[in-house]
Amino acid sequence: MNYANSTPQSFIKLEKISKTYPGIVPVTALKEINLTITIGERLALLGKSGSGKSTLLNLLALIDKPSRGQLLIDNRNSTGFSEKDATRYRRRDIGFIFQFFNLLPTLTLRENITLPMELLGHKDDALMSSLCREAGIENQLDRYPEEVSGGEQQRAAVIRALVKKPRLILADEPTGNLDLETGLHIVGLMNEICKTFGTALVMVTHSREAADTCGRRLKIVDGCLFPDD
Numbered sequence: 001m002n003y004a005n006s007t008p009q010s011f012i013k014l015e016k017i018s019k020t021y022p023g024i025v026p027v028t029a030l031k032e033i034n035l036t037i038t039i040g041e042r043l044a045l046l047g048k049s050g051s052g053k054s055t056l057l058n059l060l061a062l063i064d065k066p067s068r069g070q071l072l073i074d075n076r077n078s079t080g081f082s083e084k085d086a087t088r089y090r091r092r093d094i095g096f097i098f099q100f101f102n103l104l105p106t107l108t109l110r111e112n113i114t115l116p117m118e119l120l121g122h123k124d125d126a127l128m129s130s131l132c133r134e135a136g137i138e139n140q141l142d143r144y145p146e147e148v149s150g151g152e153q154q155r156a157a158v159i160r161a162l163v164k165k166p167r168l169i170l171a172d173e174p175t176g177n178l179d180l181e182t183g184l185h186i187v188g189l190m191n192e193i194c195k196t197f198g199t200a201l202v203m204v205t206h207s208r209e210a211a212d213t214c215g216r217r218l219k220i221v222d223g224c225l226f227p228d229d
């Protein structure tokens with residue numbers, strides 16, 4: 001098959017997705033979003049604070065459910081997923097880099113990083129060592145999250161997502177705690193993993209330089225999605 005000429009294959013498709021958080025004053029965080037993410041595609045998501053970026057990532061990871069619309073994964077409607085299907089998808093296919101890291105405080109950085117691989121039953125120690133060295137945290141691995149800096153926690157959270165070799169990396173401001181140079185180096189590592197393993201990436205960022213490393217850039221304004229050119 002000549003992949004160069006074939007149409008990129010749809011991986012995730014959002015059709016008129018809306019999300020309203022209930023409450024005394026309900027908040028509609030996403031409004032009729034249409035988006036197709038193809039296999040291996042890397043896209044940057046920009047937008048002001050409160051515009052709906054984390055909400056969109058949570059829906060893509062099946063951490064939260066849309067209020068309206070359809071979310072298709074490999075052409076299967078996710079509303080038909082059992083809890084077991086959703087857990088398997090999150091565990092095997094998604095590497096989530098959370099805005100606030102979500103490292104487990106009672107585990108060392110090394111244990112935090114290896115846990116998802118162990119759950120999957122395929123540990124890649126060589127990849128882990130080389131990523132930790134590249135990210136400059138190889139000497140911090142036996143420390144607990146509270147014993148390292150915010151930027152070091154962030155780098156550990158990035159590596160935890162990458163070593164799984166997932167099909168999709170969802171990165172919520174993965175360089176928010178890093179200086180520009182370190183941040184771009186970490187984004188470089190993410191892009192390298194994506195290219196090597198055919199991993200798709202949705203990266204929320206406020207950095208123009210980081211966004212420019214992605215093939216496509218989108219912007220959320222008040223819950224609506226637009227191309228950002």
Ligand SMILES: Nc1ncnc2c1ncn2[C@@H]1O[C@H](COP(=O)(O)OP(=O)(O)OP(=O)(O)O)[C@@H](O)[C@H]1O
Pocket residue numbers: 021022023027028029047048049050051052053054055056099
């Ligand atoms: N669990 C929740 N319950 C109610 N409202 C929420 C909840 N989570 C988010 N919101 C609201 O939904 C909107 C979008 O929030 P979201 O966290 O997606 O924004 P964001 O673009 O990620 O912002 P930031 O850049 O500050 O992280 C905001 O108005 C926010 O207050």
Ligand SMILES: [Mg+2]
Pocket residue numbers: 053054055099172
């Ligand atoms: Mg957010």
